[in-house]
Every structure is written in structure tokens, then in C-alpha cells.
Amino acid sequence: MTTDAVAAVAELVQALPQGVVTTDPAALEKYRHDWTHDASADTPLAAVRAEDAGQVQQTLRWATAHGIGVVPRGAGTSLSGGSMGVDGTVVLSLERMRAVEIDTAARVAVVEPGALNVAVKNAAVAEGLWYPPDPSSFEICSIGGNIATNAGGLCCVKYGVTTDYVLGLDVVLADGTLVTLGGKRVKDVAGLSLLKLFVGSEGTLGIVTRAILRLVPAQAPRSTVIAFFPTVADAAAAVIELGRTVRASMVELMDRASINAVEDFQPMGLDRDSGALLLIQSDAPGASREEEVAAIVAACEVTGAKEVVATDDPDEAEMFVQARRVHFTALEPRGAVLPEDVGVPVPQLPALLAEVEAIAQRHEVEIPVVAHAGDGNTHPAIVYDPTDPDSERRARLAFDDIMRAAIDLGGTITGEHGVGRLKKGSLEAQLGPDVMALNRRVKAALDPDGILNPGSFV
Known part of the structure; x- marks a missing residue:
């Protein structure tokens, strides 16, 4: 930390109540990484744990006066590098503001x-x-x-x-x-x-x-359908068929690699030999829910499901929902993970999933996939060995190729995780130069000194 930075941070410490600002190296380690655990994360100058809006205002006035960047942070669960530490900045954590x-x-x-x-x-x-x-x-x-x-x-x-x-x-x-x-x-x-x-x-x-x-x-009672398919392509075809006939309240997909990762981590009795499963729920009112479930089952069967189970038991349904939710956690013991969040128009879902399989084979990396399949939003997770530079190189090539594939299919590089720092290099490829320039003009109008989340997508 430079002499000027030391003096500036000391001024911030004096301006805010005791314990709000920390420069302790052990404490700052918490604010260095988000869930991406990206190796490029830096240690911030300080972390401000704001307790109210007034302290946020004070921090930003200070940052503007000194030209110091501010990385906003909530719970640190970003999967795009949007809240990881940046050299020469302070982290502004909102974790204490929980009312x-x-x-x-x-x-x-x-x-x-x-x-x-x-x-x-x-x-x-x-x-x-x-x-x-x-x-x-x-x-x-x-x-x-x-x-x-x-x-x-x-x-x-x-x-x-x-x-x-x-x-x-x-x-x-x-x-x-x-x-x-x-x-x-x-x-x-x-x-x-x-x-x-x-x-x-x-x-x-x-x-x-x-x-x-x-x-x-409150949400109405739900019925749940679990369908197992020989291939992920069959499951994707079922998603398209479902969209023609029902308005399900949940349409989630897990491919074979994801199913097996979850079973290795927390056995739940999922069919390891299936190419994919769909977890579908209906919360339609009254008797119409039975009609919707029947339509869901028919859509799965006509597209080649090898087994379809329907249940009204909330505990049984929750077991399958939990299997889907635990996917990312289940991958952590297998190595480092580059999480993707690409989406395409639903009719292009089969093509995207096929391209992800091809990319995994081309770069010799494991890419388990789960998806909010009903709206075309997929989460390929690229697993690699962080101790092997070549493994990481191949993973990052696969990461870029998946985003390129989504763009080529009329999709997006992010459906819900954000661009952050990990995907900013692909943003202009999706938006084009004119829209990218418009983003930057809006940014410049509201943050002319560029202090807010520097190094992120704009």
C-alpha cells in the first residue's frame, strides 16, 4: 500500500464508527474471493462493513475524493467474479444491513x-x-x-x-x-x-x-414429475414439447455427469445410467393440476423418457429438488470449477447441450450440466485440476467456447449470474460495438470517475 493510500484509508477509519472499517490481513482474506475462487482475486486496501445508508454515502464520498475504487459486496456468492477483491480498491460490504x-x-x-x-x-x-x-x-x-x-x-x-x-x-x-x-x-x-x-x-x-x-x-400445492431419459437430447426435446402444452412452475434438467456427481457427494437414489433427468412441477389450481400433470407425463413419454414418476408427496418432491440444488456444491470436491450461465431460446436448447458435449470432448474436460431448462438457461460447470496448468488452460478455452456457442445460437453469455470479471471479454461479442458503447456512456454519466466496481463488465 502506498503512503497516499495508507493516509486515505486512515482518514476513512476515522470518519466511520469503530469496527466498521478493517485493514486486518486475516479479515481481508474473507473479502478477497467470491464463489468463483478465481486466482486473479487481489487483497483490497480495506473492507467497509456498512451498518446503514449514511455510512455507504460517507464511503462513496471518500472514494470519489481520493479516486479509490469500491467493490460492492453482499454475501460473496457471485459466480462471475463480480465481488472478488481488486488491487487498490476497498470492498464495501452490505452484510450487516439485514433488516x-x-x-x-x-x-x-x-x-x-x-x-x-x-x-x-x-x-x-x-x-x-x-x-x-x-x-x-x-x-x-x-x-x-x-x-x-x-x-x-x-x-x-x-x-x-x-x-x-x-x-x-x-x-x-x-x-x-x-x-x-x-x-x-x-x-x-x-x-x-x-x-x-x-x-x-x-x-x-x-x-x-x-x-x-x-x-x-402463497404458492398453491404442487405435483412433481421426475422423468429419466436415455440421452440429454431426448430430455431437451421434452422441454420443447412441454412448452407447447403446459405452463409448469419448474422445469429443471440434470445431465448424466451432474446426476453422478450428486450421487457421489450425497446419494439420493438417482438413476446413474440415465442420460438426463427432468424435474418438473405443476402448481395449477384444483383439478386442472391433474390435467397438467397428465400433459407433462405425455410430453415426456412421447419424447422417449424411459421412466416417468409423478408424485404429490412434498417430501419426496423436495428430495429431488435438493438433488438439483446441491449440484454446484457436489462438484467442489472434484477440483476447481469454472461456472457457466449461458442461455438460448428454448428451441435451441438441444443444439446448445450438444455443443457443450462436443466442447467437453474437444478440450478433454468434464462439464456437468444442470439447467433451468424451461427458459433455456443452462449452467455448464467446467471442472479442472487447479494444480495442472494445462488442465486450467483447457478449461478456460472450453469456457470461452461455450459462451461463443451460446452467442452463435442467438443466446446470451449470462442469464442470471452476471458478467462480472470472468465474462467481460465476451460481452461485446454478444452486444455489438454500438450497444457496448451505449453501456459505457450510461456508466460514464452515473460514475464519471469509474470508481464503482472497477474492472467489471463496463
């Missing part, structure tokens, strides 16, 4: 960004309400991070993603100005849609200090 308040009359949750997704869900359930966005990491990811990446989850095929539930935000801009956007209103078209601009902006335009989230009535 959750339910307004049952307005049917909203008023929450601070450090609140975990599961805490909002539980608070809503206690009032007979439901907050639908449900990333696989819902028990450990924060609402601020969900907003930053416009997170989705297992039920987004029917119920949408985070942006569909954000009615209001308090955002601190780069110069420390706090703006309030939206509110408890369901409809509001006054002015430009600035509220939506900040959702999915990955902390590059401002830092959210409060959110107003729309809640809905």
Missing part, C-alpha cells in the same frame, strides 16, 4: 441489501405470502446480490426473475447522493424507468441500500 419488514396491506417486503433471500422468504411465509425468486443458493445469497445480477432460480420459468418483484430502490450514487426510485406502488410510469436500470447493473452504477419487493399469495 426485513413485511407490509401485508401493501403486500411488499421492505428490506436492506444484506438480508438473505431465505430471510425474506421466511418473513413472507409467516404472513401467508411468498417471495418467488429462488436461486439455488437462496439460503446463503443476499437480496442486494440478487438485485445486482437480476437473479432467477428454479421457479422463474413461470414466476419470473428478481426484476419482476422490485418496486422500489434506494440507491447511493458514486458521489454519495442517495436517490429513491419507485415505492410501494404497483404501477408507476413517471419519468424514465431508472429503477430497472439499476437491477442487473452489478454495482457499476450505484449501491442499493434499501429495496421494496413485491410479494404474492
Whole structure:
């Protein structure tokens, strides 16, 4: 740390309450990595554990005055490198800002960004309400991070993603100005849609200090269908067929490699010999749920499922849901993981999955795949040996090839994890130079000094 940086950080320590800022090397190690565990992560100058919006404002005014970058951070569960440490910056953690308040009359949750997704869900359930966005990491990811990446989850095929539930935000801009956007209103078209601009902006335009989230009535009882297929292509064909006939509340896919990784990690009795499985749920009301389940079963059978099981037992269903959710954790003992998040139009899902298989063979790497298949969002996970430079080289080539394949199929390099730092090199290939330039103009207007999440996608 330079002499100027030491003096600047000392000034920040004095400006904020005791214990809010830390420069302790052991403490800073926590703020160096996010879930990508990328080797390029650096140790920040300091970490600010803000306790309220005022401290966020103070930190950003200080950062602007000294020209020091700020990396916003929630729970640190980013899978795109969006919250990992950057040399010469400070991490601004929102983990201590966890308040959750339910307004049952307005049917909203008023929450601070450090609140975990599961805490909002539980608070809503206690009032007979439901907050639908449900990333696989819902028990450990924060609402601020969900907003930053416009997170989705297992039920987004029917119920949408985070942006569909954000009615209001308090955002601190780069110069420390706090703006309030939206509110408890369901409809509001006054002015430009600035509220939506900040959702999915990955902390590059401002830092959210409060959110107003729309809640809905509790989800109806669900029926679950589990279908095992000889090949992943058959499962993908079933997804397309399903889209023609039903509006399922969950359509999740696991390929053979993913099934076996989960069985190795936590045996659940999944069919290891299947090429893929689909986990499908219906929450249609009353008797129409039986009709929808029958249509789901028929769609799976006509596309070649070798076994189809339907159940109304919530405990049995939850076992399969847990198998899907544990996928990423199950891969950790197998080596380092480069997580992908590419999506395509649903009719292109078979082509994308076939291309991922070809890429795995070409680069001689293991790539287990799970997918929010109903909306075409896949999560190939490239496993490699971090102690073997050639293994890592091949993994990173596969990583780039998968993004290129998604773009070529009319898709996206990220459906819900964000671009972060790991995918920024492929962003312009998807957006094109004119749209990329427009992104940078918006960034320059709101953050002219470039202090917010430097090194991320814009």
C-alpha cells in the first residue's frame, strides 16, 4: 500500500464508527474471493462493513475524493467474479444491513441489501405470502446480490426473475447522493424507468441500500414429475414439447455427469445410467393440476423418457429438488470449477447441450450440466485440476467456447449470474460495438470517475 493510500484509508477509519472499517490481513482474506475462487482475486486496501445508508454515502464520498475504487459486496456468492477483491480498491460490504419488514396491506417486503433471500422468504411465509425468486443458493445469497445480477432460480420459468418483484430502490450514487426510485406502488410510469436500470447493473452504477419487493399469495400445492431419459437430447426435446402444452412452475434438467456427481457427494437414489433427468412441477389450481400433470407425463413419454414418476408427496418432491440444488456444491470436491450461465431460446436448447458435449470432448474436460431448462438457461460447470496448468488452460478455452456457442445460437453469455470479471471479454461479442458503447456512456454519466466496481463488465 502506498503512503497516499495508507493516509486515505486512515482518514476513512476515522470518519466511520469503530469496527466498521478493517485493514486486518486475516479479515481481508474473507473479502478477497467470491464463489468463483478465481486466482486473479487481489487483497483490497480495506473492507467497509456498512451498518446503514449514511455510512455507504460517507464511503462513496471518500472514494470519489481520493479516486479509490469500491467493490460492492453482499454475501460473496457471485459466480462471475463480480465481488472478488481488486488491487487498490476497498470492498464495501452490505452484510450487516439485514433488516426485513413485511407490509401485508401493501403486500411488499421492505428490506436492506444484506438480508438473505431465505430471510425474506421466511418473513413472507409467516404472513401467508411468498417471495418467488429462488436461486439455488437462496439460503446463503443476499437480496442486494440478487438485485445486482437480476437473479432467477428454479421457479422463474413461470414466476419470473428478481426484476419482476422490485418496486422500489434506494440507491447511493458514486458521489454519495442517495436517490429513491419507485415505492410501494404497483404501477408507476413517471419519468424514465431508472429503477430497472439499476437491477442487473452489478454495482457499476450505484449501491442499493434499501429495496421494496413485491410479494404474492402463497404458492398453491404442487405435483412433481421426475422423468429419466436415455440421452440429454431426448430430455431437451421434452422441454420443447412441454412448452407447447403446459405452463409448469419448474422445469429443471440434470445431465448424466451432474446426476453422478450428486450421487457421489450425497446419494439420493438417482438413476446413474440415465442420460438426463427432468424435474418438473405443476402448481395449477384444483383439478386442472391433474390435467397438467397428465400433459407433462405425455410430453415426456412421447419424447422417449424411459421412466416417468409423478408424485404429490412434498417430501419426496423436495428430495429431488435438493438433488438439483446441491449440484454446484457436489462438484467442489472434484477440483476447481469454472461456472457457466449461458442461455438460448428454448428451441435451441438441444443444439446448445450438444455443443457443450462436443466442447467437453474437444478440450478433454468434464462439464456437468444442470439447467433451468424451461427458459433455456443452462449452467455448464467446467471442472479442472487447479494444480495442472494445462488442465486450467483447457478449461478456460472450453469456457470461452461455450459462451461463443451460446452467442452463435442467438443466446446470451449470462442469464442470471452476471458478467462480472470472468465474462467481460465476451460481452461485446454478444452486444455489438454500438450497444457496448451505449453501456459505457450510461456508466460514464452515473460514475464519471469509474470508481464503482472497477474492472467489471463496463
